[in-house]
Each structure stands twice: as structure tokens, then as C-alpha cells.
Amino acid sequence: MRGIIFAFIGGACITLQGVANARISQDMGTWQAATVTQLTGFMMALVILLFVRDGSKQGFGQVKPLYLIGGALGAPIIFSEVTAIQNIGVTLTISALLIAQLFLTFLIDSNGWFGVVKKRMSLPQFIGIGMMIAGVVIIKL
């Protein structure tokens, strides 16, 4: 039960983040809003890191540089999401976002890109994506 509550709140927070960023972008530039929210998030995470000190610093050296700079994607992610929310509302934005997210993860898993363990595509995943797209069409009817 605790796990379900964490997952539920986590999902709420992800959407809330998009909504809050969209709101903040009404008062300043979207890139500025992304800068501000990630700066405070970064500082808070750093404080927590100093207390919990999980993992080893040497670990970073064993990770490919490409993966280390993945965080930079946060900038275009926030920019696209905020602009989408302002254009088509929160529900459609999150729906389309999740479809693309699941679909690309599925493609990467199926092809074993970026060193992930290759997994075979199967029917339920195609049906799942199909249902999600149908859902977006229904919302727009």
C-alpha cells in the first residue's frame, strides 16, 4: 500500500511540475522559468546528497560522458512541455507525452540501443500503444 501511495503522489508531482512551470512561464520567459526551477531543485538535491552521501564519486568516472550530460535534456523537455500545455491543455499534453515516452522506450528496448538488454516486442505492447492513441482521438472528438 505504501508503494502505491508513493507512486500516486509521484505521478501527481510530475504533472504538478508541468503545470507550475507553465504558470511561472506566464510571468517570465520559459527558459528563465526552467532555469529557476532547476536551480532550486539542484540545490535541494545537493543538500540531501551531502547528508545521505549515496554512491561513490568514482562511479561517475565509469559512466559514458553522453549519459552524464543526459540531464541537459531537462531544458528542452520543460520548454516543449510548457509550450504544449499552453497550447493544448494539460490532459492532451500529458497523454501525447506518455505515448511518445512509452513508444520510444519500447523501440530502445526492442533494439537494445544504448546498451539496454534487448527485449522482444510482443502483441500487448502494440495493443497498449494503439489504445493510448485511440484515447487521444476520443479526447479530441
Place this chain on the structure above:
Amino acid sequence: MIAGLILALIAGSLVSLQNIFNNRVNEKTGSWSTTTLVLGMGFVASLSMSLIVEGKGTFNIQNMEPWYWISGLIGVGVVICLVQATRLLGATFAISIVMTSQLGFALLWDSLGWLGLEKVPFTMNQLIGVVVIVGGIMVFKLGGKHEQQEAA
């Protein structure tokens, strides 16, 4: 309309990439080391874009309201919740609930027009659409052989 949809699809694809990259970092370090790095990188990238697009205007923050500063903490809350949920439920089940919750709250906030965003009136179509999408997520995540260890 189309532009909004395309941007949302781009955002989702980038989220997927970022999750995979972050997992790679996470394997060798830890959740907080990863989160700190990811948000730090995101900050530097956003600041750079802001400097390119807005120039000196980047530092013009007179419209800031105090709560804007703390909004960044939501991201930290996300990490805590996702790490705990994944530990307790496993990635597949945890992500299914996370995504369902994301959509449910999206519908709620659209219909409330919360935080001064434009209100999108609630319709039956929206509700049915969201239910079908959630069904799709469940079929995708819980159905069949495609074992998802990667946090999507």
C-alpha cells in the same frame, strides 16, 4: 493544436531518453548523486538557452513570486516518491500507477483551471479518453512477455 501535440511528443521522447541515460548513471552512483547531477545539468542548459534567447533579460526577475523558487522542490519530491515506489512495487507496476496518476491529475487540473492556467472544460469524452489511455498503459506495462526493467 498540431504544434502543441508535436511538442508534447518531443518532450515525451526526450523523457524516455533521459530516463535511460539517468539509469546508466544511477547504476554506478546512487539516486541522489544522479538527481543532483541531472538537475545541475538541466540548470546549466536552461541558463545557457535563456542567455541565448533573452540575453541580459535572463536576470530580470522582478515578476518572480516567492513560491516560484520553491516550485523546483517538486522535482525532488518526484525522485523520492519514484525511488520508494519502485523499491516497494518494482518498476513495471510502479510506473503504471505513476502514469495513471499523472493523467488523472492532468484532467483534474485542466477542469479546475488551477494556478491561473486556461480552464479546459470537463467533458465526458475527456474522461472516456483518459480511461482508454490508462487501459492502454496497463496493457502495455502488465501484458505479455515484454518485461520492462527500465523505468520508462
